[in-house]
Amino acid sequence: MTSSEVQDNIIEEFSQFDDWMDKYNLLIDIGKELPVIDPKYKVKDFLIEGCQSKVWLYPKFDGKLITFTADSDAIITRGIVALLIKVLSNRSPQEIISTDLYFIDKIGLRQNLSPTRSNGLLSMVRQMKLYAMAYNVKNI
Amino acid sequence: MKDIAEIRADFPILNRKVYGKPLVYFDNGATTQKPQCVLDAVDEVYESYNGNIHRGVHFLSDMSSEAYEKAREKVRSFINADKREEIVFTSGTTGSINGIAFCFGEKYIKPGDEIILSQLEHHANIVPWQMMCERKGAVLRVIPINDNGEIILEEYYKLLSSKTRIVSVTQASNALGTILPVKEIIAAAHHINVPVLIDGAQGVQHGIVDVKTMESDFYVFSGHKIYGPNGIGILYGKEKWLSELPPFQGGGDMVDKVTFEKTTYNELPFKFEAGTMNYPAAIGLASALDYVSGIGRENIASREKELLSYATSRLSAIEGVNIYGTSEMKISTISFHIKDIHQYDTGMILDKMGIAVRTGTHCAQPVMDHYGIEGTVRASLCFYNTKEEIDTLAEGIEKVKSMFA
């Protein structure tokens, strides 16, 4: 699936529900599918700053594609990072850099799902793109 | 006393809904909502008599200056200070503490001197002193707390010494709600001629404050936490101290004569009020203090005591809820954690139910360190809250538990 297809699927899934509590429950469920980071990477180097809860994100580059694994001590945050990973993991650095994450606004994630007003969310996105840029440079 | 429906009708925002649910505002420790009279007072300045204070010869400037000075008088009588010269307007508690930490440091602090704080301090009463200590080579000493979240007085007495230059403690903990024994703290410091600053940011709105019987040398608070506007704060200082201390900011209005060789300073309190002050907010604050006096500070204290006791029993009856800060002496603030559920998850779900609480460390990381936790959920109540709202919070907590179980 292209990253746009994944985003469209997410948008559709969330659009089934009107009530915010149902959307949260969906997010909590999505968090359960998160590809969990190896505990040995749950260290300061892989901790993302700028979130109210702790988020660890580990990138693995096989020379072509980056796969991300992650974890958080908060369940909603785990859902949010799981969504990002669904869209951005297992893609080339170039694709990760150029992906426009339009699903964030379409499902109301920015306005409604992040009480620190997307601080944490933006830090996660920024970190994923930064890793992609770093590997992209390595690749040239 | 006005009944609760009348009180709530005074605060327009309390009527609003969030996400389609009635707002339950339990973040009064961060900032309080404003009654209509305060909104009107500020509007009136801009609508009918705005002019820069102490500057013009014209009608509007005179009127603004007069209202501003009346506000100062109102603050003086509210905290029962001796003289209007002892009341300095600032930008807030943070501005007041930074000012005193700076000028006190310049005037009195030498390498090796000690400043005593408590472990319950808000970062606003830690960082300015730390910055001063770094500049002057002085040392911070910290009064520890017990597991109820109370400071250990014996340890404080042991910290006092001939090296102590000033003690700066909060009147009540914003993170746990504990009220500190400020009278004892002040008496012991005065015994060895050490002045004391009381951070009243979480104290002044919850009961009667009388700086004369309290005998604090400095008392500071923020307007926005006592139903007044943002951007205005108070620095009370005994005249003896304010006369001796150098100004902490230079600029217009605080001067007497300026030449490039030397400047002499204006008299108190203007020496500490450099530049254009936020006079509309000061005037709004005066209206807030009138409002509080109108409700009655004893009435506020007893209502809040009742709310605290109800909330404490409701919350502690919920399995898995752990309350941090269990002193007998508390303002109406409850910090808690639900077993195995991150405070952020709790806060997010409560928010969606219309309940505004604060989550995290509450700008008081040393308090969290004491308990070895990363944060709590804090419900800070005040007299316009209701038992029904506490019930809504209790239901919210049950909902959170069912979602994250």
Ligand SMILES: Cc1ncc(COP(=O)(O)O)c(C=O)c1O
């Ligand atoms: C105990 C205490 N001190 C200081 C402050 C800082 O107040 P302000 O941000 O209004 O300057 C606060 C605010 O939360 C507080 O609770």
